[in-house]
Amino acid sequence: MSEKSDPPIFSPVTRDALSQKVAKMLTDAIMSGKLKPGARVSESVIARDLGVSRAPVREAGRLLESAGLLVSHPNRGFFVRTMDSEDLDSLYELRLAIECEAAARLARQGAQEVIPVLRKQMDQMIALASSGEIAAQVQADMHFHRLMIEGCGNRRFVSVFKKVASEIQLGVALIGHVNDAPDNIARNHEMIIAALEAGDEEAARAAMRYHIGVARTAVVAHFQRLEAAGPHPENPAS
Structure with a gap:
């Protein structure tokens, strides 16, 4: 008879949940000044630093674009928004x-x-x-x-x-x-x-x-x- 396994402590992290976490990290970086106005938000660099794929970083970028914190430029990616x-x-x-x-x-x-x-x-x-x-x-x-x-x-x-x-x-x-x-x-x-x-x-x-x-x-x-x-x-x- 097989030994009964304990229930998992953690639930699998969905891509949506991961993109939300990345968005929160990016927001904190922008608000603290670590990411400055006009700075490019490199998907590849952030994905590498966080140890994730580029997909949740891209989705996080879209979330922050909708929130007015980032702007996107065709073929160039996301940039921290400037304001006047x-x-x-x-x-x-x-x-x-x-x-x-x-x-x-x-x-x-x-x-x-x-x-x-x-x-x-x-x-x-x-x-x-x-x-x-x-x-x-x-x-x-x-x-x-x-x-x-x-x-x-x-x-x-x-x-x-x-x-x-x-x-x-x-x-x-x-x-x-x-x-x-x-x-x-x-x-x-x-x-x-x-x-x-x-x-x-x-x-x-x-x-x-x-x-x-x-x-x-x-x-x-x-x-x-x-x-x-x-x-x-x-x-x-x-």
């Missing part, structure tokens, strides 16, 4: 259109279940504010806004925000710092939460308009200063 102040300004304008209405919608329908989750996320953002981990700070901020948008129940808002969030993260990563101190992070997001708690649609719109407007002014102005100083640098962080 006009790109960022239009992204923040789109954020205003989506998030002001998402906040109003959530205030109107009731945000009692979402508010504890938003407060917990705000606490995480404050804890990260002095860490110096730019990518983690921006991701935490974007996650706060995504939680709010998901809570409002409009799936179209969510799908658009996913792409916008990736591009906003790239823009802030290129600057190399975030502008809010911990107390500002708390104050600006507390205004949003307070309006949601009160169920006040107009106050929710106004709080979101102010919050995104402050970020828009700071980030776009920083990019404009970089552009005025000369060609887009590979590492604008100072």
Whole structure:
């Protein structure tokens, strides 16, 4: 009688799962500045370094192209996207259109279940504010806004925000710092939460308009200063 074998500890890794892992690694490299704006993303080099075939690397590249982090050129492959102040300004304008209405919608329908989750996320953002981990700070901020948008129940808002969030993260990563101190992070997001708690649609719109407007002014102005100083640098962080 054959000995009964133990069940496997790990499930086989599918190609989709592998491409997602490669996409996460590439995203982290872009946000941390290891892969700089305009840099070529070589499928063969990345596949060799990771010990995988080129197929999941190519699929990861397509995922990040859809997210706005990479661009592809025929017969040349993928490159890290560059951005300018006009790109960022239009992204923040789109954020205003989506998030002001998402906040109003959530205030109107009731945000009692979402508010504890938003407060917990705000606490995480404050804890990260002095860490110096730019990518983690921006991701935490974007996650706060995504939680709010998901809570409002409009799936179209969510799908658009996913792409916008990736591009906003790239823009802030290129600057190399975030502008809010911990107390500002708390104050600006507390205004949003307070309006949601009160169920006040107009106050929710106004709080979101102010919050995104402050970020828009700071980030776009920083990019404009970089552009005025000369060609887009590979590492604008100072």
